[in-house]
Amino acid sequence: MRIGKICPARWAAGFAAAIVLAPVIATHRYAGGTEVVEAATTVASGAAALRTLLERLQQHYQATHSFTGKFTQTVTRVGMAPRIRVGTIAYSRPGRIRLEFGDPQPETIVSDGELFYDYDPGLNQVLQTPVKSAIKTQAAAAFLLGVGNVERDFKASLPATAASDGLSHVVLAPRGGGDPIEIGIDPATLNIASLTIADALGNTTVFLFSDLRINAPIAPAMFVFNTPAGADIVNSGAAQ
Numbered sequence: 001m002r003i004g005k006i007c008p009a010r011w012a013a014g015f016a017a018a019i020v021l022a023p024v025i026a027t028h029r030y031a032g033g034t035e036v037v038e039a040a041t042t043v044a045s046g047a048a049a050l051r052t053l054l055e056r057l058q059q060h061y062q063a064t065h066s067f068t069g070k071f072t073q074t075v076t077r078v079g080m081a082p083r084i085r086v087g088t089i090a091y092s093r094p095g096r097i098r099l100e101f102g103d104p105q106p107e108t109i110v111s112d113g114e115l116f117y118d119y120d121p122g123l124n125q126v127l128q129t130p131v132k133s134a135i136k137t138q139a140a141a142a143f144l145l146g147v148g149n150v151e152r153d154f155k156a157s158l159p160a161t162a163a164s165d166g167l168s169h170v171v172l173a174p175r176g177g178g179d180p181i182e183i184g185i186d187p188a189t190l191n192i193a194s195l196t197i198a199d200a201l202g203n204t205t206v207f208l209f210s211d212l213r214i215n216a217p218i219a220p221a222m223f224v225f226n227t228p229a230g231a232d233i234v235n236s237g238a239a240q
Contacts, residue, residue, distance in 0.1 A: 055151075063215075064214060064215065065092065065093050065215055066090075066091060066092040066214075066216055066217070066218050067090070067091050067212060067214050067215070067216060068088070068089065068091075068211075068212070068213045068216045068218065069088070069089050069209055069210065069211050069212040070086070070087070070088050070089070070209070070210045070211045071086065071087055071088070071089055071207050071208065071209050071210070072084065072085070072086050072207070072208045073085045073086070073087070073101075073205065073206070073207050074205070074206045074208075075203075075204075075205050075206075076203065076204045076205075076206075077203045078201060078203060083105075085101050085102070085105060086101070086102050087099055087100050087101040087102055088100045090218050090223075092218050092222075092223065095111055095112075095113035095114075095131055096111055096113050097109070097110065097111040097223070098111075098222050098223055106121050107119065107120055108121075108225075110223060110224075110225040111131060111223070112224065113131065113223075115128055115129065115130055115131065116128070116130075116131060117225040117227075119225070119231070121228070123232075124228065124230060124231045124232065125231060125232045125233075125234060126225075126227055126228075126231050126232070126233045126234065127236055128233055128236065129236040133236070152175070153174065153175060153176075154172040154173060154174055154175060155172070155173045155174075156170060156171065156172055156173075157170075157171050157173070158170065158171070159171055159182060163184065165184060165193075165194070167184035167185055167186060167193050167194060168184070168185045169182055169183065170182070170185075171183075179197050179198065179199050179200075180197075180198070181195065181196070181197055182194075182195070182196040182197075183195055184196075192209045192212060193208065193209060194206065194209070195207040195209070
């Protein structure tokens with residue numbers, strides 16, 4: 001696996017959570033990353049606002065059945081220069097995903113709801129992994145398959161440090177363990193603008209999104225992976 005490649009399991013967790021937040025975060029007014037309230041009532045009011053937000057997140061998640069869009073991915077590993085890639089994304093319940101990464105490091109990642117296919121044309125190799133094996137946390141699997149619950153599966157909070165990018169940010173930490181996800185929402189369009197996943201070693205993966213279309217019709221063939229001629233197939237986990 002070449003440096004800069006995204007792990008399908010980590011992406012699935014991050015983006016599934018992100019899409020839940022898209023239309024609602026920006027309807028809550030924040031200043032400097034924290035809700036503007038009187039000092040004496042900051043904690044109580046902030047908790048109530050966050051709970052209301054989570055309820056709206058769940059409603060939106062249940063109403064979101066598909067989406068398409070474009071992205072820029074920046075992977076920064078400790079001690080190494082950032083790696084930048086661009087591509088397109090499509091998602092449809094339950095658990096169907098397609099990512100197409102462009103040059104200079106093309107790659108195709110497809111999930112048909114049962115298996116992940118990760119095709120590297122440079123190696124002409126397909127890594128085939130069952131969804132249940134690829135996604136280790138219940139939260140990620142639930143959101144990918146369309147049965148997630150925001151309050152049950154994640155602990156939500158505002159970032160400790162205010163962002164300077166003009167976006168409204170929320171942090172989701174999987175209750176069952178796993179890397180937290182920070183989402184940035186454009187208050188002008190209510191679209192997802194950024195998603196950041198950082199691991200315990202200090203490595204970060206940042207996505208910048210554009211041209212998102214929620215509940216866009218997507219042909220089922222988009223999520224069918226056809227193995228290229230002559231490609232090696234490597235089974236991972238319990239794949240047969």
